[in-house]
Amino acid sequence: MENMKLKLRIWRQGGKYPKGQFVEYPLDGVNDHMSFLEMLDVLNEKLISQKEDPIAFEHDCREGICGTCSLVINGYPHGPMQQTTACQLHMRNFRDGETITIEPWRSRAFPIVKDLVVNRDAFDRIIQAGGYISIDTGQAQDGNAIPIEKDQASHAFDAATCIGCGACVAACPNASAMLFLGAKVSHLAQVPQGKVEAETRVQRMVHQHDVEGFGQCSNITACEAECPKGISVEHIARLNRQYIASTIGSEKVAN
């Protein structure tokens, strides 16, 4: 279809503190082969040509891997398609004449920068708290010295595939980041190299998660449903097991 007509309800907000509101924009001439972000490009070019303020939204790779795009579309983080980032969503999944509502991620830990752009520095700080294996460049032994069972490597990958977009937080009624956290803890706990520091890692990362103001997990599992990479809540379960074991069965205490 070459000429879809849409009504866009878009959240506009000047910054962290000013009050935001929905503004409606009609848009004609949308091609159903366009990606969702290309549709927003068309709207922005139109706004600029009328010397109006374009809509701020974040994006970069536009192939679903960098984790930059962060739109809640019709109430769903990254839109209605399963396992699809907003940048991979195409207009053929919408109807001619449809009203589409577009909002930013909403969470206390992700303050608004402008319009649909939020600040996700909290995620970096969670990784800085322990989401790594402490090895300096040059210290490694031969790659094949540590065999890892094929399926186990594959399970570790299933967790490591997280793109750090924050959809899990946006989907969660508690704005919990446990899926993001669980994915990293679970990835590193499932490879032998990561086991050495597993106990301190999980404690430090959970502590940072709480400091940042993310909510607690109450097993609603909306995060898994909305995760563009389909990361399973079983990784949260592994995180919980690790956390409990590290607090009860160990003398390690997060510092």
Place this chain on the structure above:
Amino acid sequence: MPFQSQVPPGELSEKWKQYRSSMPLVAPNNKRRLEVIIVGTGLAGGAAAATFGELGYKVKVFTFHDSPRRAHSIAAQGGINAAKNYQNDGDSVYRLFYDTIKGGDYRSREANVHRLAEVSVNIIDQAVAQGVPFARDYGGLLANRSFGGVQVSRTFYARGQTGQQLLLGAYQSLSRQISLGNVELFNRHEMIDLVMEDGKARGIIARNLLTGETERHAAHAVVLGTGGYGNVFYLSTNAMNSNGSAAWRAVKQGAYMANPCFTQIHPTCIPVSGEYQSKLTLMSESLRNDGRVWVPKSQDDAAAIREGRKTGLDIAEGDRDYYLERRYPAFGNLVPRDVASRAAKTACDEGLGVSPTGLAVYLDFDAAITRYGKSKAHSQNEHNADKNRIRELGVAVIEEKYGNLFEMYEKITGEDPYVMPMKIYPAVHYTMGGLWVDYNLQTNIPGLFAIGEANFSDHGANRLGASALMQGLADGYFVLPYTIGTFLSQEIRNPQVDPDGPAFMEAEAKAQERVNRLMGINGSKSPETFHRELGKIMWEYCGMARNAEGLQKGRRMIRELREEFWRDVYVPGQIKEYNPELEKALRVADFLELGELMMLDALDRAESCGGHFREEYQTEDGEALRRDDEFAYVSAWEWDDTDPILHKEELIFENVELKTRSYK
């Protein structure tokens, strides 16, 4: 200006080892005082920042992204090469070196490439130790696959997300250094100028993208790991925000730009669908391990497909031209990228293209599905499996290998690639050219280093698949941390550089003035409009095939467009706020100069080599015609607003014989 490659003496295979053991070092107590600025947090910049932090330098790292993990290295799909010879198929450091030199069409520096092959093995070890979940075989050991232009299996991979996993490894190491206080992170900061003091690079002017404020940052040395400039074509596989501005700001301060016309056009990308298109999506080269490239033999069939009267499935086996297998039997579908791209263009130029625009060829997995299906049925003792069962089993194998790529294809095109053959077409992907650097990865400006795609050093005129990740990490983890010592060891007596000194104040004022000037134009066209226009000129005249007349015309058109840009661009919003359109405008302004230099370089290079194909110089059967007697040099351009000046670094080949590259 100094202009020496600084390649150490000695046997090729011993150079790096000897040099590394004899180069000047900086003692730990002095490292704590020495400050290094690193711009960019991709594989090269991220790895370097982490390693410098570990070594004890005071590091400031800058990225325009909200997080270091978003750098475009994240999008690399297929894999990373290393001369491990785990497959026992005859690989070695020398063979990786030789393949890379040959693949680059003999336009790279021997010593740099050999060093790259040597350290390639350390990268895999490092990444495994960081917890990167590489693909493994049933015995638990690392798996490999093949990439274009080589006859061994030396590519390590993590599904179709190798770049992501390697970048996250570097990002996590960097995060650790940040938490230890060894590295200070400046995210959402874009370098808008380089600061020079007494002829040395001493810092940068950065724009805080959240507030729009300019900031002065000083250091003893500056490292650019800021990626390539493929987005000068507007449509490319690069991320939307990838740009050449940091490197170009350095060029404006006197750094030489080397081989700017060497652009890699990747053969397997999803074709353009319309005018609104914002970027192109790559389908990993690894697909050519199993996919067969073809077009119909007859123009009638091709026309019927274009008009929707037939599909690829309607064309009988005998009416298909598997042109890569036909023209290049030795390498078949795995010829290097430049060769595969040109062959696709030739087929489409002959009217055999298979998409409505006429610009697409097929990448077909049917044969692979059947082959894998039969093998799987055999291994499961299903000796009576029928066609459907074999297909089912084969699809499952393909899904395991390339599932995420097939899904991505379906999301973008709306077609199921397990049923219909994929449609692909070449697109701009990587830039082999970049800042000129010596063996130490130092530019001709003392104290300014360039690593990863931002430099020109290792890939010559064409990069082999799975070598970009290798080079980025080699530079960041295993080369620069040593070689930067040659410069910093001379700096131990110099006090901290003062960011309030006159050079910094002046540079900041100039950068602000440039921003003010852009905002003040208040014309009628958006930065995007100019960028698209520039891209069309670049693709038309400096794309897959180039000629002198077109390049001269293209250069004139860019100059006119640049003039119009500075007269008629409209940048909405304010300077001192979050303003993505202003960011874009600053980048487009730089592309409008860089594009001209690319045309000029392509015009100067009156030969065909690698990704640079001059129509005037081809063999009778349409292959690239290199002219080693006159053009075995690196072109290093000194920018000038009217007439950029060409410097030549002669390439000396002591170990490989220059041959006509043949994949037949």
